[in-house]
Amino acid sequence: MFPKTGKRFPDGGEPTSSTYASLIADILKSELGNSHQANKTLMRWTGANERTAKNWLSGTNGPSGEHLLQLMRNSDRVFEFVLKLSRRPALPSNRRLEEVRNSLRMTADLLSDVIEIQDR
Structure with a gap:
């Protein structure tokens, strides 16, 4: 060998x-x-x-x-x-895009709540 x-x-x-x-x-x-x-x-x-x-x-x-x-x-x-x-x-998956969209919605809602509190 x-x-x-x-x-x-x-x-x-x-x-x-x-x-x-x-x-x-x-x-x-x-x-x-x-x-x-x-x-x-x-x-x-x-x-x-x-x-x-x-x-x-x-x-x-x-x-x-x-x-x-x-x-x-x-x-x-x-x-x-x-x-x-x-x-x-890399293209983000639909699930990942949905998570980002939901996160952005929650952030926008939170910002709206903060702005409403400051306007009072």
Whole structure:
């Protein structure tokens, strides 16, 4: 058996598969937690088996292909991460836009209340 003496590819700054898996794990844990219920949610979202969901949450493996698409469909944070990773301009999701709109409405109502109090 001969030792491997080939050249290594230079680090192009691209995330490695372990980095990808750990970043996906961080996103999923922050969104779903690290409980058995999180596994069940991932299984329901993607149709993956329990061992696969556990591997995603632990960062051992990252989702690929159809599972990644299912996660993107159900998780805004995973969707935004994949857009960022692909170096595409991130577009806010409808849910995020609704949150911003509601926040702006609440701020406008609060300002109106403060102005009314000052006018008295």
